[in-house]
Amino acid sequence: MRAPQHDESLEPILSSGGVIEPPLGYFAALAEKCRERGMLLIVDEAQTGLCRTGTWYAFERDGIVPDILTLSKTLGAGLPLAAIVTSEEIERRAHERGYLFYTTHVSDPLVAAVGNTVLDVLRAQELDARARELGEYLRAGLVAIKERHPAVGDVRGRGLMQGVELAAAEGGADALGARITRRCLELGLHLNVVQLPGMGGTFRIAPPLTATREELALGLEMLDQAIADTSGRAGG
Ligand SMILES: Cc1ncc(COP(=O)(O)O)c(C=O)c1O
Incomplete structure (x- = not known):
């Protein structure tokens, strides 16, 4: 076995990179490959953790268990809280090797108490199941929008993390995206x-995982309207 280089x-679903979900x-x-090379999988x-994609963690779909899991964002419900979750063995070795991490907080x-409460609420309200159900509803609405508008090229994602990609348009998809975003804000x-x-x-x-179907329906309606108003190519 070669010595590990790094x-x-x-990210199980590349979010900021365009909601890209690698295949199963x-x-x-x-x-x-990581195991073969003696590398840790982080x-x-x-973005995807804590019920967002319909399971507690998105990696569950793939039947893998990471060596290190990092969490942030929703863990603190708006407060700055992040977590590094790992095994006792890795923690012990990091400690033995003098690993040091410092921040003011x-x-x-x-914030740790807030994080524990977030976990309690997610569990008590079974928000993983809710994200799955609402995700299906949202997905169906987005697919219907895609079928109505040639400007929409793809709908992808999982649970309550969905991506809608615009097809190449006159002036570029970037410009159309900006126009639709502006129109949505007006609406x-x-x-x-x-x-x-x-x-x-x-x-x-x-x-939000706590959104209602009515709120999602309203959002879908506004998006549909904004695309119709700005792409100028709405289908029948
Ligand atoms: C996938 C992913 N990881 C990590 C971070 C960084 O999070 P934080 O600034 O809360 O540490 C972000 C922030 O956008 C992110 O999208």
């Missing part, structure tokens, strides 16, 4: 469009 870190089997193969679930009991919908140059034609849609 460890591998991945990809991560299992990657985990195997899974970053800052390291081990802050206030009352805040929509997040991927900011990377050349990839600006993908909307990232990740509503």
Whole structure:
């Protein structure tokens, strides 16, 4: 076995990169490659973790268990809280090797209490199942929008993390994405469009896990309207 050069870190669904979901089997193969090379597999679930994709962690779909899991964002319900989750063995070895991590708020009991409450609420309200059900509803609505508008090229994602990619349009998908985003805001919908140059034609849609069907329906209606108003190519 070769000495490991570095460890591998991945996002189960590339969110800011355009809501890209690698196919089933990809991560299992990657985990195997990591094992072969003596590398640790680090899974970053800052965006996908804590029920968002319909399971507690997105890696569950792939039947893998990361050596290190990183969490952030929703863990603190708006407060700055992140977590590194690992095995006792890895923690012990990191400690023995003098690994040191410092920030002002390291081990802050206030945000830790908030994080524990977030976990309790997710469990008590079974928000993984809710994200699955609402995700299906949202997905069906987005697919219906795609069928109505040739400007929409693809709908993808899992649970309450969905991406809507615009097809190439006159002036580019980036420009159309910006127009639709502006029109949505006028109609009352805040929509997040991927900011990377050349990839600006993908909307990232990740509503709260506590959203109602009525709220999702309203959002879908506004998006449908905004695309019709700006793409000028709505189908029948
Ligand atoms: C996938 C992913 N990982 C990590 C981070 C960083 O999170 P934080 O700034 O809370 O540490 C982000 C922030 O956008 C992210 O999208």
